[in-house]
Amino acid sequence: MGDSNPAGNVQMKVVKGDFGYVLEDVPHLSDYLSDLPTYPNPLRFNPAYSVVKQYFVNVDDTVAQKIVVHTDSPRGTHFRRAGPRQKVYFNPAEVHACIVTCGGLCPGLNTVIREIVCGLYHMYGVSKVLGIDGGYKGFYARNTVTLTPKVVNDIHKRGGTIIGTSRGGHDTAKIVDSIQDRGINHVYIIGGDGTQKGAAVIYEEIRQRGLKVSVAGIPKTIDNDIPVIDRSFGFDTAVEEAQRAINSAHVEAESIENGIGVVKLMGRYSGFIAMYATLASRDVDCCLIPESPFYLEGKGGLFEYIEKRLKENGHMVIVIAEGAGQDLLSESLQSMNQQDASGNKLLKDVGLWISERIKSHFGRQQKLAINLKYIDPTYMIRAIPSNAADNVYCTLLAQSAVHGAMAGYTGFICGPVNGRHSYIPFNHITEKQNKVVITDRMWARLLSSTNQPSFLNPKDVTEIQEDEDPPTQMLDGENCKDSKFATKDIPSMS
DSSP: OOOBOTTOSSBOEEEEOGGGEEEEEOOBGGGTOOSOOOEEOGGGGOTTTTTOTTOSOOTTOEEESOOOOOTTOOOEEEEEEOSOOSEESSOGGGOEEEEEEOSSOOTTHHHHHHHHHHIIIIIHOOOEEEEETTSTTHHHHSOEEEOOTTTTTTGGGSSSOTTOOOSOOOOHHHHHHHHHHHTOOEEEEEEOHHHHHHHHHHHHHHHHHTOOOEEEEEEBOTTOOOSSSSOOBTHHHHHHHHHHHHHHHHHHHHTSTTEEEEEEEOOTTOOHHHHHHHHHHSOOSEEEOTTSOOOOSSTTSHHHHHHHHHHHHSEEEEEEETTTTGGGSOTTOTTTTOBOTTSOBOOOOHHHHHHHHHHHHHHHHOSSOOEEEEEOOHHHHHTSOOOHHHHHHHHHHHHHHHHHHHTTBOSEEEEEETTEEEEEETHHHHSOOOOOOTTSHHHHHHHHHHOOOOOOOTTSOEESSTTSOOOOOGGGTSOOOOOOEEEOOOOOOO
16 A cells, blocks of 8 residues: 555555456555644535435445456456545634646536536635635646635526636645635646646645645546546537538538538547437548548548439538548648647648548539538537536536545545545546447447448557457446557458
């Protein structure tokens, strides 16, 4: 227990038990501060919770990362279950919390902010909550915003974030100095993998200084590319809103001879939004994602499939994820090796590029006169309020974070693992990204829905670990892992 990782950045707490049981625990304030006082949880006296049986989480409750096992399988990795504890490590009257949002916009940001504020106030009686204006740099370069239940009452009906956001601006010493100077002892950080890497560094600096400050991360990415957790907030809303763009593309394509509708959807290097929007729509003829290579020219290529589809149906809809086909784009484009302030590689506009390539190809052939319409709904989707399902999910995330911080846990993110909300160490979501597994059943369902070819040559995909079953996708009841597949003989799906 208490083993450190080789880099020495994030303290790892690992507890091993019988039959291969492993608990990858999160840090606690008592790990580095002694003789901390505890207090009865105020929820004991809250009439709203008095009727709930076993409302408090047992100290030994953990959640299994893998739930599909064999009779001789070890029990495997577990995470600490989220929820309120019998005792808390903060006197609510002394809690001074802050909330910061970083990175790109995502549906549900305001809902998470609202529920952190309301959860602290209504469940624990905490009245001092600050919003850090404009991301990480707001800790030392901007004013703060006082947040009360009245201020945040209806912000969940709006898109964006009321406290502003930005990329970059992470200066660990300045941020922790600000936290210390302001007397803040709860830090709630809402952001994606880059933001949570910064949160891990902030936690480590706070620990080094011996401060009684809980650091809780709420993972945010519209792309659903955060590993371990079942899904990220805003994803459901993004898939739902993407339907509007796909429907528009279908109407445009269907209304004219040889019409082609091309829709580019966000996702960076993960194709989840494109895949799920395609499955939900049933109007898509071809879905292109980063995890599944494709080619344009020649037998079995995209151009051949487009021509075949137009001759059969007279129209078609193509959905392409923003990270797809980046290797095919011209090397001369200026954005080739540029990065944004968060360190993410700037992707070239594959939607515009593929639209021009399609028009150019069929224009040269002069066999088929096509009419192509290109739709990029990226910023429309990011800016909308979250839907009902995401609103409920954001509430659970926010309340889990509040319960964890009050219980003295720190250096963690919260999220559902196999349907149970858990506290997960930072390193689990910052080491790798969640990606679509193209040898799994969910991708096969998509191929059978669109009837598109796999675009894979016979030896394009080989399984590195032949004896290991591929991880299942979200709809199969388990979270996705990084694809471990590079080449394997697979049948053509054309």
